[in-house]
Amino acid sequence: GAGVSQSPSNKVTEKGKDVELRCDPISGHTALYWYRQSLGQGLEFLIYFQGNSAPDKSGLPSDRFSAERTGGSVSTLTIQRTQQEDSAVYLCASSPTRRGVVGNEQFFGPGTRLTVL
């Protein structure tokens, strides 16, 4: 079966431009996550979706970052007025929701490498 896919795989943009990153989760997975991975910083949680709603947006670094999910499936992460410090790999993950299960496995996509010049 298909795993999590992300597009584009690489994105180079100029400072100040807006970018949209797309995530297609595994079919049937109700939970979707966005993380950011910077060199030497590890994976940083950005936002979590359960269905189409985002009960936890606490990791979004500024109001230039936003995300939405439609149809309980595809999600888009938008960064407005990009800055050089936004350069990173943006990873999307999905998981089935299993109530009461500790340590739910997350399935990651290959990421989008964003470079802001």
Added chain:
Amino acid sequence: TQLLEQSPQFLSIQEGENLTVYCNSSSVFSSLQWYRQEPGEGPVLLVTVVTGGEVKKLKRLTFQFGDARKDSSLHITAAQPGDTGLYLCAQNSGGSNYKLTFGKGTLLTVNP
């Protein structure tokens, strides 16, 4: 905020050697996951440990969860070049069962 400390940060060894990497926290884990990430890919789950003192084996990989559930180790026997990658530990944070907090990882290189 619980922080996960991983050590060593970098490890370069020859094929056939054994190695151990560590993951530590100042707080008790409810559970701990180990992931491996290869270049250009997302992390892939290796194992989840839940019970203090638990030991799990996955072929040449042995995972231990400390009795006090504040530390974990990953031991690889007879490392192979295919073991090369970034090894990450992660735990559920903030009392949730969805948000993962990751350590910065151990970058392992196994030379043929």
